[in-house]
Amino acid sequence: MTLLFAFTTAGCLFVLAAIAAHIDAGSRAGDLDSDVNSRAVGLSRAVWFDNQGQLHLDPLYEDSLAQRVEAVVVLTGRPGRPPVVHVAEPLSSAAPLQAELQRRWREMVADEDTVLFTAVAADKRELRWAAAPVWKGEDIGAAILVGGDPGNSERRHELLIRWLTIGCTALVVFAAAVGHLLSGRAMRPAITSLQRQEQFLAEAAHELRTPLATLQLVVEGGSSAPERAPAALSEAVHLVDRLSRLVTGLLARARLAAGTQEVERTPLRLDQLVELTLQELPGPAAVTISTEPVVVLGDPGLLAQALRNLVENAQQHGGGGPCSPRRPVEVTVSPGRIAVRDHGSGVPPKDREKVFRRGVTGGSGTGTGLAIVRWIAQLHGGSAQLLDAPGGGLIAELRLPQYKDD
Template identity: 45%
Template sequence: MNSHRSPAVARLRRARWLMTALVTAITATAVLVLGFVAAQVDSRGRADDVDRRVDYVSNGLARAVMLTEDYVLDLSSVTEDALLNGAESVVIMTRRPGEAWKQSHTHLRSYMPADDELAALASRVEAENDLYASYVGGGVDVNGRPVRVSATAVHWDGTDLALVMIAGASPTPYSDAHRVLVWQLAIGGTVLVLLATAAAYLLSGRSLREALRLLDEHEQFLSDAAHELRTPLTTLKLLTESRPEPTDVAHTLTEARRLADRMARLVTGLLARARAQSGIAEPERTMLRLDQLVEAVAEEAGDARITVSAHPSVVVGDPQLLSLAVRNMLENALTHGAVNRAAPVEVHIAEGRVSIRDHGPGVDPVMSANPFHRGTAGRGGRNGIGLALVAWVAQVHGGNASIEPAVGGGTIATLWLPPADMTAGARV
């Protein structure tokens, strides 16, 4: 039975998409938050780097300014300083009481704010009246570009000369690097989300395949049980409703017991296969005499047509499953050999091989391609659930099963198991 369009499968697939969407949402949220924090930290760090740089330049140059013995400003040491000729723009503002601020020296002047803004900044810093007092802030240069500036005031005792050293730097290179980082975070985050989505989809798909396999096995068990039990249950119902004559009661009870035994064997086999396939239980591994097991099953069948020819044969296997397989083979032979009630069903055991021959009409052409395939229907519309169990039992024991035409008519069904290693020490 194909369950891939059943409501249960539809629910499993919806759960798969829901799981994938949930993983995607969680990953996207985490990436977004981490990306935002990383961008903010980078932006703040780059801005602090610019501010530290301009403050370092303005303070360093301010400490290099000297006065002569006549209290005349000496900028020779400043103009030769590497800080003045670097990438940062510099303006040295000086004034005496009652005079306006004068730009005594400039470097990269176009990258600094307008004159009136520089004068206002110099007055603000100079008014604090602290030696080497600094101010760091932002603004725009004469061309309207953003700039970060640092102003440091210098005071000397014994003179009324005021000096303010102003250094500036454009944050644009840092902003460009920050934008590159943001794009890298966006692209990397998108790739990470896509990879997480693909991984979630694939992993949930693997889980779904396992769930589909279990669901198929579950529905296969229900289908097999319903199909196999339908006929014996119907026959049993007809027997109980037939109101047999007193002389036929014993026969009716015998037939009812036979049907009940058959249903019990079918249920036992189906449950054993289902439990083994789902991993709930493993087949028992016991060293046993295959010839004795087959003789016991043949005697239990209680049919006079069965003849057994046995040679000692030791195998390792599950007695219950092997008994089930032999019963199914005998039942198949008795059913197909029923066209000739006088013909025997011959059982031969030797070297791990059980061969059962009937003298019926031979292998059904419909079933000849794969008679052990579950659901293969032969004569009378019967499907091969019993034979499928035989093939499964052979497979789990490391053997095989076959059905082939017999010389002179009829069929030979064979179950082969690897002979036991008598030195392995398995329990008997």
């Protein structure tokens, strides 16, 4: 997008610069023609022939029109004869070559008007000329030629082109920088949306992996042993119900992250929510619970999901050592606090913040699950952290503001 913006700007500026250069070149050429033409006509009216046919040129040397020009040439001629250079200022070498003078004299006599032309002088300079007739009675007896140097105008035109090139280059660079900034801002919402989709897919896979695996085991166990089929069917229905709630929670989280839905805040008994959530987890014997009556203001679905992530994370990564019996996960509910303790090897203090980042995996935690826990805690104005447990292991702590009924 940046390159497209830059190339489009460069193309537009190139066209505008070309038009400006063309107009400037034509304008300068027109100004030079107008200048030499007005000077030649003015000087042709300043000189005259007397009754004896003598051409008086004295005003030519006094007139300001003869100043600040490259050359002034006076031609005299008779009908049927070639013209003769009568006066050439500043030098005779400034006059055009004889063949050119003859051709322009004939053209001027035929048109009976001022003639504009470009010719090379005897000193090899190319000048722009205007030849204005001087009348002698009813015939043209002389001509005043004024020459202007187009080189000065061309040098100014080249300077303009140089500045146009520099200015256009600077504008293209500036436009490319602005285009890069604007395209980055324009793409940022799309990139953010894509990142949210990837995040949602990662969270969905993390949330659904355990119940789907459990459902598969239950169905396989019921199909391999007919006598266990009724129990397997009942447990499968229970797991499907849990999957339905998980999907609903995932969609709610996606809408919250996208800003299309606000978090539900309702007074609820945190201890009862914890007890109901733990009953839905597989392997209830692997979890012990200690609760106190606690009321908080929050979303029951999101808080239940945070608790499930903490417990499943502790069960998966916080068991005993390979040579020691596996000890249950301990869940404690106290005012404004849920603590989930395991008996694993723990997480080094320097890595405890890392495991709350999405996609980071540690020896005692997965970034996806714990990142969701912290996100839910922050939505409720709380916090989530990892602490050392007395006697070894790790405590995952979820703190929430207590509800105060005014």
